[in-house]
Amino acid sequence: MSPEPFLGDAQHSPVRHHILSVLVENKAGVLARVAGLFARRGFNIYSLAVAPAESHERFSRITIVVDAETAPLEQVFGQLHKLVNVVEISDIAPDDAVERELLLATIPTDVENRTSLLDVIGAANASIVDVDAHHVTVMLAATPAGCDALERALEVHPGVELHRTGRVAVPRLGVPTHEPMRSR
Amino acid sequence: MEITGAQALIKSLEREGVEVVFGLPGGAILPVYDPILDSPIRHILVRHEQGAGHMAEGYALATGRPGVAMVTSGPGATNIVTPIANAHMDSTPLVVVTGQVARAAIGTDAFQECDITGITMGITKHNFLVSSASEIPRAIAAAFHIATTGRPGPVLVDLPKDVAQSTMEWWYPAGVEELDLPGYRPLAGLDEAELERAAALLAASERPVLYVGGGVLKARAHEQLRAFAERTRIPVVTTLMARGAFPDSHELALGMPGMHGTYAAVTALQRADLLLAVGTRFDDRVTGRVSAFAPSAKVIHVDIDAAEINKIRRVEVALRADAAGALGALEEMGATPANLDVWWKEIRTWQESYPLTYDPPAEAGPLRPQQVIETIQAASPEGTVVAAGVGQHQMWASQFWRFEEPGTWVNSGGAGTMGFGVPAAIGAKVGRPERTVWCIDGDGCFQMTAQELTTARAEGIPIKVAILNNAYLGMVRQWQEMFYEERYSEVYLNADLPDYVKWAEAMGCVGLRARTPAEMRAVVEEANAINDVPVVVDFRTDTSEKVFPMVAAGASNDDIMVHPSQRGRA
Numbered sequence: 001m002s003p004e005p006f007l008g009d010a011q012h013s014p015v016r017h018h019i020l021s022v023l024v025e026n027k028a029g030v031l032a033r034v035a036g037l038f039a040r041r042g043f044n045i046y047s048l049a050v051a052p053a054e055s056h057e058r059f060s061r062i063t064i065v066v067d068a069e070t071a072p073l074e075q076v077f078g079q080l081h082k083l084v085n086v087v088e089i090s091d092i093a094p095d096d097a098v099e100r101e102l103l104l105a106t107i108p109t110d111v112e113n114r115t116s117l118l119d120v121i122g123a124a125n126a127s128i129v130d131v132d133a134h135h136v137t138v139m140l141a142a143t144p145a146g147c148d149a150l151e152r153a154l155e156v157h158p159g160v161e162l163h164r165t166g167r168v169a170v171p172r173l174g175v176p177t178h179e180p181m182r183s184r
Numbered sequence: 185m186e187i188t189g190a191q192a193l194i195k196s197l198e199r200e201g202v203e204v205v206f207g208l209p210g211g212a213i214l215p216v217y218d219p220i221l222d223s224p225i226r227h228i229l230v231r232h233e234q235g236a237g238h239m240a241e242g243y244a245l246a247t248g249r250p251g252v253a254m255v256t257s258g259p260g261a262t263n264i265v266t267p268i269a270n271a272h273m274d275s276t277p278l279v280v281v282t283g284q285v286a287r288a289a290i291g292t293d294a295f296q297e298c299d300i301t302g303i304t305m306g307i308t309k310h311n312f313l314v315s316s317a318s319e320i321p322r323a324i325a326a327a328f329h330i331a332t333t334g335r336p337g338p339v340l341v342d343l344p345k346d347v348a349q350s351t352m353e354w355w356y357p358a359g360v361e362e363l364d365l366p367g368y369r370p371l372a373g374l375d376e377a378e379l380e381r382a383a384a385l386l387a388a389s390e391r392p393v394l395y396v397g398g399g400v401l402k403a404r405a406h407e408q409l410r411a412f413a414e415r416t417r418i419p420v421v422t423t424l425m426a427r428g429a430f431p432d433s434h435e436l437a438l439g440m441p442g443m444h445g446t447y448a449a450v451t452a453l454q455r456a457d458l459l460l461a462v463g464t465r466f467d468d469r470v471t472g473r474v475s476a477f478a479p480s481a482k483v484i485h486v487d488i489d490a491a492e493i494n495k496i497r498r499v500e501v502a503l504r505a506d507a508a509g510a511l512g513a514l515e516e517m518g519a520t521p522a523n524l525d526v527w528w529k530e531i532r533t534w535q536e537s538y539p540l541t542y543d544p545p546a547e548a549g550p551l552r553p554q555q556v557i558e559t560i561q562a563a564s565p566e567g568t569v570v571a572a573g574v575g576q577h578q579m580w581a582s583q584f585w586r587f588e589e590p591g592t593w594v595n596s597g598g599a600g601t602m603g604f605g606v607p608a609a610i611g612a613k614v615g616r617p618e619r620t621v622w623c624i625d626g627d628g629c630f631q632m633t634a635q636e637l638t639t640a641r642a643e644g645i646p647i648k649v650a651i652l653n654n655a656y657l658g659m660v661r662q663w664q665e666m667f668y669e670e671r672y673s674e675v676y677l678n679a680d681l682p683d684y685v686k687w688a689e690a691m692g693c694v695g696l697r698a699r700t701p702a703e704m705r706a707v708v709e710e711a712n713a714i715n716d717v718p719v720v721v722d723f724r725t726d727t728s729e730k731v732f733p734m735v736a737a738g739a740s741n742d743d744i745m746v747h748p749s750q751r752g753r754a
Contacts, residue, residue: 024367025366025367028313029301029302029305029313032302032305033305036305036306037306040306058366072494074493074494075491075494075495078489078490078491078492078493078495079491081490081491082309082489082491083367084309084310084330084365084367084368085367086367087366087367088367
């Protein structure tokens, strides 16, 4: 019997997480309703990304990564569905998902670190999107693990300023999405 | 036809069939109070906005129709937050209209501004901030639709003053499809496979219990419940929220389960091999320690709210449907348990050994609160509606009043809101004026909302209030006596301060007092004979009387404490 794979420190993602893709009405206060529900029910949000969805006027899509330890999936679904502005929820298992995240970082540069920095950027397949005499700004759109790796590599540079968007995800093609409950 | 937003609001309420609004005007809601003068809708002017909310709840609980309250912005709105939270906990259909500062002033800390949609986000089923006059009809129609369908609950509509003052071309949504609620799909269907599995579990069970909650009343499923119970002969327990869903006089009724439930109801759940849980949510006041609750029972859970399934207790079969539909379907299938004679024999011994009981009072008093309740019921017409506050008196009312029909028990369950009784009784009487309405109250609760008796007198709403006056915050006192070594901390209230008779009289009500059993019988007759003004009776009850049976908080229901006179019985 093999133990559960240990993914802890090597990968910043939570050990057990769910990715919920939540289609909501694009109305004032909807994000607060969703975030408030998670807060009052004690469900921990690991990351959250929100943007207008397919039909831009009416709907937005919120991608929430939840900590499965604090949030029994059936409860999260049931409680989320009760929010009147929530139209559709799908649960994307991390193994069956195409996940991407955007990382932007500005790093102070000088002659001493420039070469090693360029190596790191090149190795990560990141791109340089802005420069001045003393800084370089890099961008990476990659898997969360890829962003984790670049983040660790950049952290060694003093004064780095780093932003991540939180992930968005879609199911891998050919994998049915799992939605335990539609009714309420 | 061009009308103002304020007129559109009142017209929308009329379209929804609203007959009465409980409220209190103020600056931001002022425009809406003008067209009320021309509307057939009755407005009841409360003395505090909390009263408006609880009256709307009492109205809803007694009639099954949504209660409507209207208040102004800021403190008017925050004063009704407690009733909204209460209605949310008890799934009571409520529509609350709040005034809001003008749109341009929102977010500026304007006079009497507060973010009431933000404040009530977690305690409403939904809320709306209306942003234009033309949206008012849709918001109101949606509010009533959401409040009354699926699992009912409170909906708040926040109306900025300038929206009420601006004009719109009158229209009204023709149906649900025009409400623009793409995320709201309250209707759940019955799953045939789950029904089959439920029938199989029933057929295999030897010790089943129907664990009935408030959802049966909300779904008006009492007839289906009765038919199903009578055919299957499954014993019925009715939670605090379900009192009246099944007649207490029925041979299959075991009474209330839970912390202060009957010994038979609590123990039947503990020994059951199958719970048919209908419209109920495994509240901690029913289960005691969850891990020790009904340990050998499989569970069939019927609930319209899918989020209740597997929330507290993992269940074997889930029927996501309303109680009437699910019980009707099970009845149609003829689902039947095995012969229950052995089970009933066991239950009858519990009923015989441990009935609800109290020691008789001394002739000189003080009164026994339980006897006051029995005396009131015996002297009052059948179908009398009973409202209660929260605490010992509420438990005694639930235990000792015999409920025979839906809509006769008006109380605050999940939230446990002290002060609920008087305004809720007023709302119930407005909804069912032909019924006698008694509020069984405690002296602590009465002092929280008694000002609404002025409303009752002014509006001609002749309720009757029985204060079980033991001079204490009695339930807290009971816990301090039992669990804090009789160290009584901040629970003494003084039976004579205030003078309840004078207070009642000052509010235009009749005030009466009883200290002895003989006086008790006389004043109950006297109170029941008065039908034009509210009556308040100050019953002086025994301070040391405690509610039994009792399961201590966090304890297993196996460790139920019975009345002292019953201890040591087999």
